[in-house]
Amino acid sequence: MSYYDIDAILTDAEKIPCTFQIDVADLGYLDNQPGHTLKSGSRVALPIWLAEMLAIANTGAVVMDDPSQSSKSFITFDLPPALGNDVVQALKANPRSVPLRDQSAHFYALATHMMELSEEPELSAVLRKTFVSRAAEIALHARKVGGGGTSYHGRDGGGAAGKGKGKATKEDNASNLGVGGAGEDFLRGLDEWERKLFRSAHDGTKASKEWMENVKKR
Amino acid sequence: MALPLPPGLTQNEVAFLAEMEMVTVVPRQRLDSIDLLGGKTPQLRPPHRAQLPLWLALLLKKQRRANIVPPAWMHPASLAEIIHRETKEDPEAFSAPPPPPSRALYSQPGTARRLNHHASYLDDFTQSQQDSQQQQQQQQQQQQQDPNSILSPPFLPSNVAESPAGYLPYHWLEVAEALLTHAGDDMPAPAGEVRSLLRDLVEVRAAKMRSSTSALEGFGDAWLTLRGVGAMELAENRAFLAGLVDGVRKIGASAEATRREEEEEARRGGEYGGDGDEDSDEDMGL
Numbered sequence: 419m420s421y422y423d424i425d426a427i428l429t430d431a432e433k434i435p436c437t438f439q440i441d442v443a444d445l446g447y448l449d450n451q452p453g454h455t456l457k458s459g460s461r462v463a464l465p466i467w468l469a470e471m472l473a474i475a476n477t478g479a480v481v482m483d484d485p486s487q488s489s490k491s492f493i494t495f496d497l498p499p500a501l502g503n504d505v506v507q508a509l510k511a512n513p514r515s516v517p518l519r520d521q522s523a524h525f526y527a528l529a530t531h532m533m534e535l536s537e538e539p540e541l542s543a544v545l546r547k548t549f550v551s552r553a554a555e556i557a558l559h560a561r562k563v564g565g566g567g568t569s570y571h572g573r574d575g576g577g578a579a580g581k582g583k584g585k586a587t588k589e590d591n592a593s594n595l596g597v598g599g600a601g602e603d604f605l606r607g608l609d610e611w612e613r614k615l616f617r618s619a620h621d622g623t624k625a626s627k628e629w630m631e632n633v634k635k636r
Numbered sequence: 637m638a639l640p641l642p643p644g645l646t647q648n649e650v651a652f653l654a655e656m657e658m659v660t661v662v663p664r665q666r667l668d669s670i671d672l673l674g675g676k677t678p679q680l681r682p683p684h685r686a687q688l689p690l691w692l693a694l695l696l697k698k699q700r701r702a703n704i705v706p707p708a709w710m711h712p713a714s715l716a717e718i719i720h721r722e723t724k725e726d727p728e729a730f731s732a733p734p735p736p737p738s739r740a741l742y743s744q745p746g747t748a749r750r751l752n753h754h755a756s757y758l759d760d761f762t763q764s765q766q767d768s769q770q771q772q773q774q775q776q777q778q779q780q781q782d783p784n785s786i787l788s789p790p791f792l793p794s795n796v797a798e799s800p801a802g803y804l805p806y807h808w809l810e811v812a813e814a815l816l817t818h819a820g821d822d823m824p825a826p827a828g829e830v831r832s833l834l835r836d837l838v839e840v841r842a843a844k845m846r847s848s849t850s851a852l853e854g855f856g857d858a859w860l861t862l863r864g865v866g867a868m869e870l871a872e873n874r875a876f877l878a879g880l881v882d883g884v885r886k887i888g889a890s891a892e893a894t895r896r897e898e899e900e901e902a903r904r905g906g907e908y909g910g911d912g913d914e915d916s917d918e919d920m921g922l
């Protein structure tokens with residue numbers, strides 16, 4: 419994760435639900451009560467970069483008569499709704515049918531960041547399965563989308579006419595079926611990591627196709 | 637960011653490298669040996685076959701000075717066999733790469749040893765040769781090829797020119813495309829038939845490449861095996877596979893860190909009161 423990585427910066431700006439553990443004077447405007455004190459126990463959505471700091475740091479106060487009050491952290495945080503139980507259950511059921519982008523544009527980055535802050539062994543396993551099974555689907559779309567199907571179309575030698583052409587049209591139809599309708603919805607639901615993956619897979623296929631077409635010219 | 641080119645070789649670079657592979661040609665005209673960086677080419681005498689680098693063979697073919705003998709694996713029967721193996725016999729794995737070149741051991745009939753595995757095979761060979769004439773030939777061979785040299789893929793004759801039927805060499809797609817395009821009339825079958833078989837093979841293997849990723853789903857012993865994958869397929873899928881594995885690594889990073897901490901703790905518990913060589917262990921962990 420680089421300092422200049424725009425995705426890392428945007429991920430850090432994602433908001434997660436936090437609960438204040440202490441009263442803070444004059445911060446009431448965060449909870450739609452301008453001019454008042456922000457009471458402990460009120461729930462506010464804070465960006466990750468801030469929540470992380472506040473959750474790790476503590477007040478450092480020493481309260482002699484009540485030790486439980488001394489030096490507790492400013493806030494506690496929960497998992498954001500994008501990683502909530504509903505989403506995890508849906509991912510367990512069928513990873514391919516969940517539009518991750520609707521949950522968060524930086525779904526995986528957010529999830530890994532959250533897993534660094536708090537331990538979620540189950541979430542990690544579910545995400546891994548999700549990522550891998552969706553990747554296979556992404557690779558399929560990356561190969562089929564744009565230019566109608568495989569790298570070989572349109573370059574049948576004259577001799578191959580009969581068998582080759584019949585096959586190509588069949589594949590064309592198949593790929594169009596895959597991309598239209600459900601395929602488009604799937605591609606719209608990709609998060610940033612998956613988009614990168616799609617792009618790299620598509621670039622590879624495209625470069626191969628260009629090479630194929632150039633063999634003849636040399 | 638700074639470099640517009642992705643890591644690894646591009647398709648054009650791979651195709652360029654593939655032109656160093658050896659193919660067999662039947663010359664139509666005499667041609668003296670040419671002194672090239674990679675060694676001398678054999679003298680071309682019309683009825684005799686010779687092995688030339690692909691680029692030179694294509695050049696001669698375009699000038700109608702030679703015909704190219706397509707490698708055995710490009711025969712339609714061989715391609716059909718490979719497709720059958722990839723789809724029916726073992727739908728999970730890629731078909732194996734060609735076996736390394738080997739030669740029968742003269743001292744032990746019925747056994748063979750990898751060629752160039754180590755140099756001692758020549759000793760066996762020499763001992764068993766009683767005939768002085770054959771020994772002369774042997775010495776000639778030794779002069780031509782230093783026994784201590786290990787052949788590397790570009791100059792391995794078994795890779796294309798002598799690759800057996802039923803195996804795909806590393807540069808199969810590039811070489812096949814080049815031969816089909818420029819030497820289509822030298823094919824054992826109509827070029828269209830070979831081309832359509834080749835296209836089927838490409839599709840089968842591309843689908844296999846996609847489904848092979850599912851091996852990464854589980855934790856623990858999950859890996860991707862790319863044995864038998866050709867250079868062009870690697871160039872095409874490198875960015876995708878690297879991105880995929882990197883994503884899996886990032887998702888598992890925190891769980892992995894936890895696991896390591898637990899292991900570390902367990903070891904410390906076991907070594908409690910031990911000799912205190914934890915520092916060196918930590919060095920290893922890094």
